[in-house]
Amino acid sequence: MAQQLMRSAVVVGTGLIGTSIALALRDQGITPYLIDENPEAARTAAGLGAGVVGPPRAPVDLAVIAVPPQHVAASLREHQSGGLAHDFTDVSSVKVRPQEEAAELGCDLVRFVGGHPMAGRERSGPLAAQVDLFRGRPWVLTPTESAGDRAVGRTRALAELCGARPVVMDAAQHDRAVALVSHTPHLIASLLSGRLLHGEESQLQLAGQGLRDATRIAGGDADLWTHILSSNAAAVAEVLTDLVLDLDAAVDALRELAKAPSEPGPAGLSHLRDVLVRGTRGRGLIQEGSSGGLSGVAVGT
C-alpha cells in the first residue's frame, strides 16, 4: 500500500536522519537519490548502500528535506522550483517556523507536509545512520490546511516504509509538545552539565551513572541544537519560565531549611517532598509502555 503511493524518492541532506531514512527505503525496495551540499557526505551515504548520488533525471514522488530547521524553507523553495519531486516533506524537529518561512518564500504548500520522526542519536552524520532508527517510533505529520491529499498520503507512506507510526498533529501543538518532552530537557541537561565545569576534580570523581544518565542528551550536536532551540524559542521559553518558578520555590524551601537546621519548618520539608512526589508521578507518565503501543520511543532531536 505504502509502496504504491510512493515509488521513488530523493533525500536532501545525508546526515544521521536523512541517511537512516534512505537505508530504510532501500530496505523496502526503493532506491533513493542522495543529495548533500557536502558531496562527500552523499558519497558516504551511498557507500553505505543508502542509494545513488545525485539528483534524479525526472521528478520523483517524494523529496525528503533532511536539513537543519533553519534551512528547511530555503531548501524546499529551491527544490520545488527545480522540479526535484512532485511532493515534499521535511524531518526537522521544529514545525511552526519552517512552515511560516516556507509560506513567506512562496513555496507550494499543497505539495508539502511537515514531518518529524521521533528518533535520534547523540552521534550525527551518515556513518551514525541505522536502517531501523525509526522502527516502532512516532513520526509526527503536521499538514497545513493547504496540504494536498497526495502529499499527506506520501508522507504517511514514508513514515510507514520506515517502520514508524504516523501521528497527525497541528504544528503548534507539536512544537509545544517537543518543547516540553525534548527541547527543554535538552537545555536543562546542558545547563546541568555546564555547571560541572565549575566543579573540582575531587568533586567530579563522585559522579556516577545517575548523573551520566541525567545529562546524556546534552551530548548532542551543539550547532544543530542551537538552531533547534532558537527555531522553537517561544515554546521552550514558556516551559523554561514555568520551570524557573518551580526552581525559585525549591531554593526558597532549601534556604528556609538551611537557616533552621535543628527545627526544620514543616513548610520547607513538605514543599520539597511535594516536588519529589510530583517528580515520581510525572515519571510514571512516560515509562516505557505507558503510552500505548509507543514503547521504545526515543526523543527526537
Next chain:
Amino acid sequence: MAQQLMRSAVVVGTGLIGTSIALALRDQGITPYLIDENPEAARTAAGLGAGVVGPPRAPVDLAVIAVPPQHVAASLREHQSGGLAHDFTDVSSVKVRPQEEAAELGCDLVRFVGGHPMAGRERSGPLAAQVDLFRGRPWVLTPTESAGDRAVGRTRALAELCGARPVVMDAAQHDRAVALVSHTPHLIASLLSGRLLHGEESQLQLAGQGLRDATRIAGGDADLWTHILSSNAAAVAEVLTDLVLDLDAAVDALRELAKAPSEPGPAGLSHLRDVLVRGTRGRGLIQEGSSGGLSGVAVGT
C-alpha cells in the same frame, strides 16, 4: 588485612544500603548482626543470607549505622550508650549535619567516622539489596579531627571488604561535591518530571528514551530524598542558585530569538550555542572512565 581490623559487625537499618553491606560482609566471611526498628525488615535481610537478627551479646568491632540522615546522630548516641560496638560509622549521603548533630548529642567522636558509599538504586528496602552494589565504587570517609585511628582503619576496612575504593574527604567538601553531582541533579530531574504533569497525553506520547534517561533518578524514594535534600539544604541551594542564573540567561536569549524570528540576534544564538558547547564539555568530565579507576560509579543516594 581488612579482615584483621574488623572481625565482627552489626548493621543498624536493613534497607537497601545496610542489607547490601551485610551481604558483602557475609561474602567475606563476617556474619553481621542485623537490627532494624522494623523487625520484619531485619528478618527479610536475614532471610536473604545477610546475617543474624538481633543485637550481639558483646560489643562488636564496628557498627554500621545505615539509617536516613536525619536519624544518624540519635541512632549513634543510642548505640554508643548501649555499647553495641567499639567503633561506629554511618552511610548517609550527607555528612556535615549528622556530624554536627552527633557532637551536639555528646556522641564519642573518637569512635565514629562518617562514611558514604557512592552507590544506590531507585528501588529501596532489603529486597533490592545486592552483594556487589559497592564493587569498584568510591566510598567516601569523612573523619573529623577527633576520630581515632582504629575507627578510621575499621571504616576503611569496611569499604574494602565491600569491594569499594575508600576516598578520604572533609565533610563539608563531600557535601558540596554531592550537592553538585547528585543532589541538585536529583532535584532538577524531579522538577523536570513534575512539569510533565502539566502536559497533555498527546504531548507525552512523544516522550522517549532521552527524557526517560534525563529523569530516571527522579524515581528514587521521595521520603528519603526529602531528608537528604533538607540535610544538605545550604549546599544544594548554592548550586541551584547558580543554575537559576544560568536558566534566566537562557530564557532571555530564547525570548530575544522568539521576538525577532527572521533576524535572530547573534547574541541570543551565540549564548545558546555557548550553553550547549559547555554542556558537552561538562559531560566529558564525567564520562565513564574519565576519572581514573572510578569507572562504573553510580550516584549515591
